[in-house]
Amino acid sequence: MRKTWTILTLHLKKFFKSPGAIVLMFVMPALFSYIFGGMTVKSQETKPLVNVVVGQGEFSTEVYKLLKKNNQYNWKKATLQQAKNNVFEQDAIAAIVIPDDLGQRITEQKPLFDVVIQRKTEQYYALNPYIQGAAGLILRSYHTAALSEPAAFPKLLEAVTVNKGIEIEKQMIQKEQNDKADINLMFVGFAIMFMMFGLSGAASTILDERIGGTWGRLMISPATRIQVILGYILSYFLVGWIQLGVLMMAMSLMFDIGWGNLAYLIPFASLVILMVVGFGLMIAGLVKTKQQASAISAVLIVSTCMLGGLYWPIEIMPDFMQTIALGVPQSWAMGGFKEIVSGSLRMVTIWKDAGALIGFSLVFFFLGLRGIKFE
Amino acid sequence: MTKNGEVMNVNMLTVQDLRKSFGQFEAVKGVSFSVEKGESFGLLGPNGAGKSTTINMITGLYPPTAGTIQVKDIDVIKNAKQAQKWIGVVPQEIALYQEMSARENLKFWGRMYNLSGKALEKSIDEVLEIIGLTDRSKDKVETFSGGMKRRVNIGAAILHRPDMLIMDEPTVGIDPQSRNHILETVKRLNSEGMTIIYTSHYMEEVEYLCERIGIIDHGELIASGTLKELRETIGDRSRINLTLDSNATDTGKITAALEGLFLEKDLQLQDYLLTAFHKEPQSVLSEIIQRVTKTGARVSSVDIVEPNLESIFLHLTGRSLRD
Structure with a gap:
């Protein structure tokens, strides 16, 4: 040896x-x-910026968390004015406004979010299906909760946000x-x-x-x-x-x-x-x-x-x-x-x-x- | 003799009917010789004669095709690793790590021969002293001259104080000063009891160092003995070299003209060089010149060489060692 x-x-x-x-x-x-x-x-750090105007409503924060599940975008909270400025300056590709009366909009079957864009860019077209998907998920959660107990919606939405995101099926089976x-x-x-x-x-x-x-x-x-x-x-x-x-x-x-x-x-x-x-x-x-x-x-x-x-x-x-x-x-x-x-x-x-x-x-x-x- | 009166085997090396083939080519054809303990044995032969192949079989590097090799009483073919402990080998190449210092090289090779600790350090210091490189021990080998590298090459082989040192052309391509140093070192090691097997192109080195000499050619050992015994094979005769001019084209005519002066085997004519062996060259020289001149050729130079190894080699093989 x-x-x-x-x-x-x-x-x-x-x-x-x-x-x-x-x-x-x-x-x-x-x-x-x-x-x-x-x-x-x-390139990871310079992901496209999407401003989110988070309302005062009880579900707004959960919806913001749900949106952030997509890590292809840099989601940042902003005031409505800041968001509009960023979109105007083309610093952000879009601004998503989560309204205070989200529950009311659902029941009145109005669009859930207001989206501010300067023009329909390729990046917006890529973002749009995700926003639609998130809105669909919120709606399905609301209706599921309404069938059993209307008060269950916030909890259901929180559970969805914590446990399941959109388009992240692969990550769900990972231990770390x-x-x-x-x-x-x-x-x-x-x-x-x-x-x-x-x-x-x-x-x-x-x-x-x-x-x-x-x-x-x-x-x-x-x-x-x-x-x-x-x-x-x-x-x-x-x-x-x-x-x-x-x-x-x-x-x-x-x-x-x-x-x-x-x-x-x-x-x-x-x-x-x-x-x-x-x-x-x-x-x-x-x-x-x-x-x-x-x-x-x-x-x-x-x-x-x-x-x-x-x-x-x-x-x-x-x-x-x-x-x-x-x-x-x-x-x-x-x-x-x-x-x-x-x-x-x-x-x-x-x-x-x-x-x-x-x-x-x-x-x-x-x-x-x-x-x-x-x- | 032992106490019981048995004859002790004093042979350090015994080689019997050694053969080695590389495909169809038989490089060594039944070589046999033995070397006694403390003896210095020279192996002479031109390039491709089979010297290195023979040496490589003795050291255990090549397995022989046939034959036996014993170092002390150890069968080298069956138990090479055991035998290698007693052998030191100075290869023809500078088998050293060039980017390492002389000391680092010696340390490495010492460890390969089971030396370690203080014993290794002591041995390295002694060897550096012997090879005269104490003051350059920390320098990288690649910075050394050819002669110095050769000396480290020898040093790496004697660190473990082997009973037998095998040296394969250890002085190739070095300056006279380094050559002298190496020859003195080998002489000293031999005088201290180390058995030496020395191969070389240089007759004078072999003559100086070796008590017995083996001449190998075309894979065969064609003669072996002391210098005196080898001289007797040519009858202790001097060599007469005559350089002829370009008119000496009819070799048959010239050799016929010299009939009666020499035996046929003692006369060679090749490339305008006439070589003849005679006990009293001065007495026949004028006669040779006269007879050669009568054939129409002219003698442009004459040289008489006293009987030496070169003459013996030429006589036995019909060619010069450096051919």
């Missing part, structure tokens, strides 16, 4: 002494995440909700891609070492093959974890985002890193020179990362592409991360993703270890 540890520490030292590796493993993913993450976070899961996944995607580049490059140093003679010298030392290869694999694994850990912490500090339950995240991320190490080892085992390794890994990594949903959500791809994506490990990695980071934690999905990653890792390690020449 001491020899394995010695090899591991040597390669860690070597890795952190290499400016190229540092740039590839830390600077590049951090930069990509900062630029694209910053853009995404900013993380609104920034998509941004996190983008960071994870970049981290996996650069980790694949970094670790496949590191693993192919075995080829350099064979040419340089250090590999042969290790083979004729009293260290066994298992001790030697374990030292290499563990060092790459540790480098992978250091990279992911540093990036996760950096992204948390920069964008204030969480990573879900660590009890799930740590073992799953370990599996992903193991798969990436196996991939690097496979490349090192299949090629004869470092140049070949660079060329083949560049093509394989970029294409499989595209297919595996590292650059964009896999759901936006055509069905047949999604089926093909099952053949690349990144799609399983991203699937598992999505479950963990979003807080859904559907165990069946996580186990399936983990199983697939173990399968890929076994194949990669088998091919890699079979191809690496120990003589």
Whole structure:
């Protein structure tokens, strides 16, 4: 074990002494995440503004809460005058006025809300169905309550607001909700891609070492093959974890985002890193020179990362592409991360993703270890 | 002899009928030799002769196709890791981590040979002293000259004080000063009881360092013995080199003209260079020149070389070591 540890520490030292590796493993993913993450976070912060003029009526506050359930818009309370000004200045796409006499309007079958707009923009057309849906929900709640006990309406409306929103069916089944899961996944995607580049490059140093003679010298030392290869694999694994850990912490500090339950995240991320190490080892085992390794890994990594949903959500791809994506490990990695980071934690999905990653890792390690020449 | 009168096996290395094939190509064809404890044995041969393959089999890197190798009493083929503890190997390449310092490299290789703690530090200090790099120990290997790198390469092989040191062309491409330092180091290690197996292109190094020499060519050990024994294979004769001019195209005519002066096997003519072996070269020199001139060729230079390893090699293989 001491020899394995010695090899591991040597390669860690070597890795952190290499400016190229540092740039590839830390600077590049951090930069990509900062630029694209910053853009995404900013786009979240600059959601279209909708002013809400909340009346004094007993249901107004509950209705405001109900409207706010849609997080695609930035809902802000305002006075009628402020709201009109904002709409006039085109700072807000619309102003929704919740009247004081909401109950009376329902019974008189008048429109529930007054909506102030400057003109019917695309954003208004996108907002309108949501407002209609919210109004419909309020009406149905009112009529349901009226059938049993009219006084039950406020409670029913509160219950609807707290427990169920509009168009958020998916979030209803989540145990914990993380609104920034998509941004996190983008960071994870970049981290996996650069980790694949970094670790496949590191693993192919075995080829350099064979040419340089250090590999042969290790083979004729009293260290066994298992001790030697374990030292290499563990060092790459540790480098992978250091990279992911540093990036996760950096992204948390920069964008204030969480990573879900660590009890799930740590073992799953370990599996992903193991798969990436196996991939690097496979490349090192299949090629004869470092140049070949660079060329083949560049093509394989970029294409499989595209297919595996590292650059964009896999759901936006055509069905047949999604089926093909099952053949690349990144799609399983991203699937598992999505479950963990979003807080859904559907165990069946996580186990399936983990199983697939173990399968890929076994194949990669088998091919890699079979191809690496120990003589 | 033991107390019981049994003969002790003093051989550090015994190689029997060693063979190695790479596909259809047989690189080593039944090489056998042994090296005694404390002895220095030189393995001479041109590029591609099978020296490195033989060395790689002895160190346990290549499994032989056939044959046996014993280091001390350990079967290298069956138990390479056990044998490797007793062997130090200086590979032909600079097998070091260039981006690490000399000390860091030595520490790493020391640990690979089961050294640790104070014993390792002590050994590193001693080795740095031996290779003369104490003051540069903290510098990265990549900043060293070729000679200094070669010295660290040797240092990494002797950290664990092996019983046998195998050196595969350890002085390739270095300056004379570093070469001298390395040769002195090897001589010193040998005088302290370390068995040395030394392969080289440089005859003078082998002559200087080795008590016994094996000559390997085309995968076969064609001669082995002390320098004196090898000299006897050419009858302790000097080598006469005559460089002929471009008229010397009819080699048959020239060799026929020299009939009676030399045995056929002692005469070679290739690329306008006539080589002949004779115990008293001065006595036959004028006769040779006369006979050659009569054939129409002219002698442009004459060189007489005292019997040495180069002559022996040329005599045995028909070609120069550096061909």
